[in-house]
Amino acid sequence: MEIKLSDHFTCKRLLLFAAPTIGTVVIAITYDVIDGYFVSNFIGKTAFAAVNVIYPFQLMLSVVGYMFGTGGSALIAAQQGKGDEEGANRFFTMIVKFALMTGAVMALLGCLFLPEIGALIGATPEIMEYGLPYGRTLFLFLPVMIVGYAFQSLLITAERPQFGLYLSVANMLSNIIFDYLFIVVLEGGMVGAAIATGIGACLNGLVPMCYFARPNSSSLRFVSCGMEIKPLLGACYNGLSEMVEDMSTSLIFVFYNYQLLRLAGENGVAAFGVVIFVEGFFTAVFCGLALQANSIVGYHFGAANFTELKSLLKKGIMLNLGFGLLMFVLARFSASVIAGLYVGYDAEVCAMAEEALQIYALAFILQGFNIYASAYFTGLNNGKISALIAFARTFLVQTAAIFLLPMLLGTAGLWLAQATAELVSALLAAALLYACRREYCGEG
Template sequence: MTQTKTYTKYVSQNILGQLGVSCYILADTFFISQAAGADGITVLNLCLPLYNLIFAVGSMLGLGSATRFAILRSQGDGRAHRYFFNALVWAVLLGLPFMAAGLLGPGTLLRWMGGDPQIVALGLGYTQIFLLFAPFFMINYIVQAFVRNDGEPALAMAATLSGSLFNIVFDYIFMFPMGLGLPGAALATAASPIVSVLICSRHFFKKESGLRLEPRLPSARLLAQSCQLGVTGFVGEISSGVTTTVFNFLLLGLAGNLGVAAYGVVANFALVATAIFNGAAQGAQPLISDCYGRRDIAGARHLLRLGLATALVLAGLLYGAVFFFAEPMAALFNSEGSAQLAEYAARGLRIYFVGYLLAGVNITAAGYLSAIDRPAGAFVLSICRGAVAIVGCAVLLSALFEMDGIWCSFGAAELLTGLLTLYFLRREKKTA
């Protein structure tokens, strides 16, 4: 199979898997909007930063450890499998604080995120349940990353899609026929990674599997080596949480809960878009890491060019869809028929999604630098686009242009990051 065909196979399957995850988030939002209206969407949007933090830790452990595994395996290192069990142990340990927060202080967390008494009361059960299942979300990231990097991207995709389908079906069952409301939505979401891990587990019984569970005490050294390469995944996820938190507080000041609900609509569709580009970058990662481990620099750069071309094509298609269908997209989550919510969300979608014309390129470049063991450059790109630039742009532009300024800040941040992307890719080409 040629390199281009292999790339197409890995990337398409991983994009489908990531789309499955983002689609269940959309379904979650849709059902919640039907059950609790704009307040329900506000609860979900206030909880998104907590989800992002959990996913960030899982992504860092999974992507980083699996990348290190792929590089060492391609070099013939028989100890590569140690990163798998180590990542699982650390997922459990790092999940404990989230579980403690779920038991002891979910209401406090919601208040810290800007919720008023009505929103806190509505979201208490929802927040508590998903925090208690935090380790399972992290373990799911790890298992899928290793299965994909061990040569079975199709199984990882099938597991993701199955978990997402389970979530969508049981969202409806728990929320409506069983009458559990928002806690039912959280329960369906919390159970979906368990389904995904169970499906992925069949990989471990195959003779060709390079993974095995070898119990060892948790190693901080292996964790640090993994985190170096997983930092782009961490920053990519945590940045969404930082951005959502900042946007929420700015929008509460400008338009109250309705502004936050409008951003909830935009943010959920943005999660789908980001998932597509992350899927493309993560799908190419094991192939790039394999080339790097074998010192095939030309092959790695060919994969980078394919990734950049893919990102540009996908960005054009996404923006076309959003531009022409912004009103129907906003209407999906406007069960109360609020004209103001519809106007805020549709305008926000059209302005915000311009940023993806550059975001795909920046995500692809950061993933490439991580895959070839250049964690410093990957970190700078990720932290710039995900936190520093977008927070600065949001605060400045919202002061100048109010809500339009908030929607524009994403594109402005991606433009600034794009300049850094050019610098790091040129430097890497000169030093290779």
């Protein structure tokens, strides 16, 4: 069944349209899950801790792609809603070009400042012995990785979300094959793990670029154009919330690692590694629903279809709250199995990881609602409110919780920090949705 951005969306239709994107995000998360499994079981827990130290910094740079993708998608979809196909293609081309150039700059910065970043967060020399070759090798692939992140949203706007799913499946399979080859067979260590991840990332970026450079059946294509500063800045500003959210998440990981190194040492960082891999995998549904909301809401906002905008908000909230409860139950009851899979060779780390995941699971209940509310405002081209929700959720409240709750509850306070942030942010998001209702109700 072909689904268009201009369609009326029921809950079923939203899920069907979001399914390829959800699958894409789920599979994208497995890249890190697979890397973590091979590194932990075939190189060791110190190497696993190193991945968890380097991963936030690498993510902090690569999430620029989400800014281009989500902000650009809303801008492009609005042009499509107005019937300006030429303008949509021009903006699409500029965004991809600029994402690639930005990635090259970010890669250089990453390679130069990685040792200083590791020292700043208190990583031990033993951890950085594994972390430096892993990070520097991975940064060589960063330009294409950033473009790949951007295409996660842009493919939805092009009405080809299934394309992203196919690429993610190919990426996952290549990651498994090359992780096994470079880590187990060739004993390439951390460099091998980074190369395996980088090869897969090339599929997500290079294949779509080749597709849109040729005549195709999608609603978008590359065209000859220069760089227009105003629409590029508009896309960056509008997608700022998604970049703020993911970059804040990266900084939060750094704060977690800093506190864990202080309170629980290397074992605490390894246990947290299990939590963040599972958190990413379990929240893929929320991210998938949010990514498709950018394009759908952006299209109907451009078309001034306020009836559909109200319907999308109501149905999106219902779906995300329902999935949030499901994710909470799954995380609670699967904690022991997941901990054993990653760090079962170390009883102390395994017990810590199981406890952490069971407490952290509370965050999943409201997480989807907050992510969707932020994405909804991005679709309305209101990057300011979207960024406010994202910043409060992923950085402001959670940072305070990370440093204050352990004073009262010890290490357990760290595992409650995310749930605390989700609760406070849900109250803020609900208030802002009510206060800004004229934007999607068409009143006044």
